[in-house]
Amino acid sequence: MKEKDERWIPERDPSMGEHTQAGCENRRLEKICSKFLEGTGPEADVVISSRVRLARNIRDHLFPPLASNLQRKNILQLCREILQEEEERFSRFQFLELDSISGVFKQVLVEKHLISPLMARENVCSALCLREDETLGIMINEEDHIHIQCMLPGLQLEQAWQEASLLDDCLENQASYAFHEELGYLTACPTTVGTGLRASVMLHLPALVITRQINRILFALNKVGLVLQGIYGESTDFTGNLFQVSNQITLGQSEDEIWQNLYGVTRQLINQEKKAREHLLNEGRERLDDRSGRALGVMRYARVLGVQEVMQLISDVRLGLDLGLVRDISAGTLNKLLALTQPGCLQYLKGRELSAYEQDLERAAQVQKFLDC
Amino acid sequence: MICEKCDKKNATVHFTKIIHGKKTEWHLCESCAREKGELERPFGGGFPLHQFFSEMMGFMPGGSSDKLLPQAQTGVQCSCCGLTYAQFGQIGRFGCENCYEAFAKCLPALFRKLHGSQKHRGKIPLRTDKGVKLRKDIALLREELQRKIAEEAFEEAAALRDRIKKLEKEREAGGAAGEGKG
Numbered sequence: 001m002k003e004k005d006e007r008w009i010p011e012r013d014p015s016m017g018e019h020t021q022a023g024c025e026n027r028r029l030e031k032i033c034s035k036f037l038e039g040t041g042p043e044a045d046v047v048i049s050s051r052v053r054l055a056r057n058i059r060d061h062l063f064p065p066l067a068s069n070l071q072r073k074n075i076l077q078l079c080r081e082i083l084q085e086e087e088e089r090f091s092r093f094q095f096l097e098l099d100s101i102s103g104v105f106k107q108v109l110v111e112k113h114l115i116s117p118l119m120a121r122e123n124v125c126s127a128l129c130l131r132e133d134e135t136l137g138i139m140i141n142e143e144d145h146i147h148i149q150c151m152l153p154g155l156q157l158e159q160a161w162q163e164a165s166l167l168d169d170c171l172e173n174q175a176s177y178a179f180h181e182e183l184g185y186l187t188a189c190p191t192t193v194g195t196g197l198r199a200s201v202m203l204h205l206p207a208l209v210i211t212r213q214i215n216r217i218l219f220a221l222n223k224v225g226l227v228l229q230g231i232y233g234e235s236t237d238f239t240g241n242l243f244q245v246s247n248q249i250t251l252g253q254s255e256d257e258i259w260q261n262l263y264g265v266t267r268q269l270i271n272q273e274k275k276a277r278e279h280l281l282n283e284g285r286e287r288l289d290d291r292s293g294r295a296l297g298v299m300r301y302a303r304v305l306g307v308q309e310v311m312q313l314i315s316d317v318r319l320g321l322d323l324g325l326v327r328d329i330s331a332g333t334l335n336k337l338l339a340l341t342q343p344g345c346l347q348y349l350k351g352r353e354l355s356a357y358e359q360d361l362e363r364a365a366q367v368q369k370f371l372d373c
Numbered sequence: 374m375i376c377e378k379c380d381k382k383n384a385t386v387h388f389t390k391i392i393h394g395k396k397t398e399w400h401l402c403e404s405c406a407r408e409k410g411e412l413e414r415p416f417g418g419g420f421p422l423h424q425f426f427s428e429m430m431g432f433m434p435g436g437s438s439d440k441l442l443p444q445a446q447t448g449v450q451c452s453c454c455g456l457t458y459a460q461f462g463q464i465g466r467f468g469c470e471n472c473y474e475a476f477a478k479c480l481p482a483l484f485r486k487l488h489g490s491q492k493h494r495g496k497i498p499l500r501t502d503k504g505v506k507l508r509k510d511i512a513l514l515r516e517e518l519q520r521k522i523a524e525e526a527f528e529e530a531a532a533l534r535d536r537i538k539k540l541e542k543e544r545e546a547g548g549a550a551g552e553g554k555g
């Protein structure tokens with residue numbers, strides 16, 4: 001396990017001359033646009049990513065929401081020792097203490113879904129232990145002592161669950177978990193007790209939005225114990241036509257049942273979205289072509305771009321791409337643009353805080369730069 | 374009540390948080406709460422969870438309704454972390470694993486409402502002694518056996534019964550060995 005890998009240290013060298021500024025920016029860009037975003041998995045034209053999180057607590061220690069700073073520190077130390085015991089396995093992981101990084105970089109981690117918003121706000125003695133490829137990580141002192149997270153591109157729930165579970169077995173070699181025979185894994189929040197498993201998929205559902213079917217679906221999903229929400233957590237605001245569907249029930253179902261249930265529903269959503277896309281194509285191919293063409297035009301020539309606007313544009317282009325109407329751009333590029341144009345990533349890239357207006361200017365500039373190369 | 378942040382809109386979202394033992398309260402309008410990221414749940418619930426719990430457990434959002442609670446329950450306190458059931462109702466979080474025992478009387482109803490169940494059927498830590506795992510496996514198989522009998526799928530039921538018998542034998546043998554190890 002690497003301590004303070006230089007990849008993560010927020011560079012702010014005052015002696016940095018004008019000519020090295022570009023080099024620095026390039027390195028930061030690499031951090032934001034990690035390889036993970038290029039990855040395309042199964043069903044990538046609808047499913048952006050699959051994620052599994054396991055909540056675990058160590059026996060005989062207060063849960064983080066009630067623990068004192070000292071107790072949180074102890075937990076952090078304990079986790080460090082556990083990881084060191086399994087050194088071999090964690091050689092490709094890096095350990096990142098959240099106290100030691102800038103607010104902007106925390107925001108980058110949130111925008112990349114590597115830590116939770118909660119962890120970015122309340123992070124006394126919190127840490128992220130992340131594998132090089134950024135698909136497997138451990139959050140320490142989030143709402144629970146340990147959150148194991150595996151995130152894979154496309155629809156790969158089973159793989160994500162297996163990887164997370166393997167890591168769980170490995171930690172359990174060293175740690176004694178808070179476990180109850182009847183209730184399963186004991187967690188700080190009663191909504192995660194039992195398996196402690198939250199499985200989710202991030203979906204791009206533009207055609208279901210355009211054809212106004214999404215509200216009906218939202219209602220139906222609730223009935224089968226799943227939640228559908230906008231990507232930034234608000235059920236009413238579906239920016240960029242991106243949705244997250246996750247399981248709500250964690251007690252009384254096995255892990256396999258939970259991910260299989262989500263998998264089945266995701267398959268149905270994919271079918272419905274594809275049907276809706278077909279319907280739109282039949283109704284007016286030119287209209288869709290026009291939609292993505294306009295979006296590309298705005299992205300190429302706009303000087304001021306808001307975050308919501310750019311997410312909608314990216315969605316329009318992505319739909320065109322998936323339908324074969326747009327060619328000279330890849331899904332990976334769109335994924336990277338989506339990450340890069342978020343407020344935290346933009347400010348991190350420039351190495352300073354930007355006002356809302358400056359962000360809009362920078363966003364437009366970055367989008368153009370990206371589309372040109 | 375007016376939003377504490379913008380001082381303009383009506384406060385519709387109420388939070389009580391206990392951070393490192395210190396209690397803080399916020400009363401915000403929806404847009405300020407959203408800005409603050411408070412409507413976002415770490416595990417993604419998509420609704421203000423605190424309020425949800427408060428309502429579910431008979432608290433009114435925003436407090437000042439302790440009367441609605443069964444008096445006997447609000448005072449129950451976890452001997453390990455000090456959290457009271459009333460506080461649990463407000464923050465929607467347990468303080469430690471012992472809270473589950475301390476509030477045991479009140480929890481089954483909550484779990485049934487949240488999960489439709491009160492019994493774990495998933496993974497068991499490998500290090501848990503084998504007896505526990507066997508007992509759980511047997512219990513699950515028995516449930517299935519009942520289902521099969523109800524469905525009149527007798528052949529499958531017979532196969533299940535044989536597996537249960539086998540596991541029970543294993544448990545008797547393994548249980549004795551386990552006790553021997555202490």
Ligand SMILES: [Zn+2]
Nearest residue numbers: 376379402405
């Ligand atoms: Zn307000």
Ligand SMILES: [Zn+2]
Nearest residue numbers: 451454469472
């Ligand atoms: Zn407790």
